[in-house]
Amino acid sequence: MLYxxxxxxxxxxxxxxxxxxxxxxxxxxxxxxxxxxxxxxxxIVSSKTRSEIEPMLDLPCLAKIFVTENGxxxxxxxxxxxxxxxxxxxxxxxxxxxxxxxxxKILSHIIDVKADTGVMVRGFSDMTAQEVSSLTGLDIxxxxxxxxxxxxxxxxxxxxxxxxxxxxxxxxxxxxxxxQGGRFRHVLGRCDKGMAADIVIGIFxxxxxxxxxxxxxxxxxxxxxxxxxxxxxxxxxxxxxxxxMDYAPEQxxxxxxxxxxxxxxxxxxxxxxxxxxxSNG
Numbered sequence: 001m002l003y004x005x006x007x008x009x010x011x012x013x014x015x016x017x018x019x020x021x022x023x024x025x026x027x028x029x030x031x032x033x034x035x036x037x038x039x040x041x042x043x044i045v046s047s048k049t050r051s052e053i054e055p056m057l058d059l060p061c062l063a064k065i066f067v068t069e070n071g072x073x074x075x076x077x078x079x080x081x082x083x084x085x086x087x088x089x090x091x092x093x094x095x096x097x098x099x100x101x102x103x104x105k106i107l108s109h110i111i112d113v114k115a116d117t118g119v120m121v122r123g124f125s126d127m128t129a130q131e132v133s134s135l136t137g138l139d140i141x142x143x144x145x146x147x148x149x150x151x152x153x154x155x156x157x158x159x160x161x162x163x164x165x166x167x168x169x170x171x172x173x174x175x176x177x178x179x180q181g182g183r184f185r186h187v188l189g190r191c192d193k194g195m196a197a198d199i200v201i202g203i204f205x206x207x208x209x210x211x212x213x214x215x216x217x218x219x220x221x222x223x224x225x226x227x228x229x230x231x232x233x234x235x236x237x238x239x240x241x242x243x244x245m246d247y248a249p250e251q252x253x254x255x256x257x258x259x260x261x262x263x264x265x266x267x268x269x270x271x272x273x274x275x276x277x278x279s280n281g
Contacts, residue, residue, distance in 0.1 A: 008063075008204060009035060009270070010197050010217040010231060012224050013046040013053075015182045019262040020240040021137060025056075028263035031270035036060035038274065043067065043200055045193045045217070045227055047152070047181050050075060051145035065203075070179055070188055070223055071196040072100025072151030082207045097199060100151035101176065101189030109174045110153060110187060119167040123155040123187075136183060154184035180222040182239075193219075194226030201230070216273065218266055221245055229253075235269045237262065 011017050018025050025032070035042055041063035044053055047070045056062070057077075064077035074097040076084065088095050107125055114120060124132060124147050132143040135156070157164050168178045171187060179186050197217065204213055215231035217224070220239050228234035229250050236244050238261040249255055256272070258265030 006211060006214050007040045008043065008201065008213050008215050009040060009061075010043045010045050010200075010215065010227060011266070012193075012217075012219040012221070012227070012237075013044060013048055013056075015220040015239060015262060016218050016224075016237045017044075017263055017266050020182065023138070023142075025263050028266045028270075031267040031274075032059060032061055034271065034274060041065075041204075043197075045071070045197060047154075047186060047223060049146060049148050050150065051148040052142070065200055067193065067196040067200070069100065069150065069152040070181075070186055071191045071193040071226070072188055073098045074196055074199060082203060084203060085206070098151070099189070099191035099195060099199075103149045103151060103153070106151070106153050106176065106187055106189070109171065109176055110155075113167060113170040113174070117163075117166050117170050119157075119159070119163045121155040121157045121167060123153045124149060125153060152186045152188035154181070154186050156184060182221045186223065192226040193224060194228075194230035197227050197230040216270075218269065219245070220262075233273070237265045237269075 014020065017028055040061060042059065042061045043063050043065050045067040046053060048068065050068050053066050053068060064080055065074065067074050076095040078093055078095055084095055088097055110123065129140050129143045129147065132146055133140055136143065136146065138146060171178055175190060176187055177190060201215060216233045216235065217227045217231040218235040218237055219228055220237040222245060225247060228247060234249065234253060234255055236247055236255060236257045238244060238258050240261050244257055256269055258269050260268055
């Protein structure tokens with residue numbers, strides 16, 4: 001892997017690079033191809049599972065690095081020849097840096113918290129593939145991939161806010177957290193997309209010390225906030241309901257909010273940045 005361009009782009013998937021309803025990335029293809037032409041690496045940082053992300057690893061500009069389940073793990077294709085530092089182990093042909101809690105432990109804690117609080121949530125582990133399909137709009141095969149969790153549990157809850165707050169507080173007392181995604185809340189360990197991005201940026205800095213990287217991230221949901229905080233230029237993607245996520249920028253951060261939703265907005269933002277960079281160069 002050899003890069004000369006100064007940018008690293010981090011992206012969320014659902015509602016950002018992928019359309020909220022169809023999961024298509026087609027409207028972003030011009031910008032994806034432009035990133036590839038310019039040698040700009042793209043790093044996926046998603047709430048999705050490894051099984052869901054793997055079919056996307058043939059994207060033309062994709063760095064062979066991706067982050068799963070809201071920052072729970074960083075996967076790097078074996079054979080990249082990068083110095084990855086400590087705390088790296090091999091996992092199914094990848095070099096893997098785990099920051100989250102294992103799925104079995106998370107489910108055990110959720111069972112205990114349900115019993116302790118009497119608050120009943122419904123997670124993916126409680127559902128069939130057909131139920132997940134109905135909630136997400138994914139086909140059955142894709143729903144099964146979404147259910148192959150390693151580090152987090154998405155769930156739905158239809159009760160009173162006070163009950164949900166009691167459930168979340170009990171999770172936090174056990175070293176877990178609950179984050180809001182586009183469709184679901186997710187239970188996971190004490191990690192986030194921003195922590196994962198910081199590690200990836202550190203890997204690039206260590207292995208390409210002659211490049212002064214400028215980092216860009218695109219997201220649309222509250223679980224993207226930490227990722228957006230971690231980069232130089234956060235891009236807030238318009239959501240399918242014509243609203244924007246609430247975002248409190250870090251000091252000195254400029255923000256781009258796209259006029260279009262999903263991959264159309266993604267395409268607009270990346271092309272805007274690169275056009276302006278070209279004209280200033």
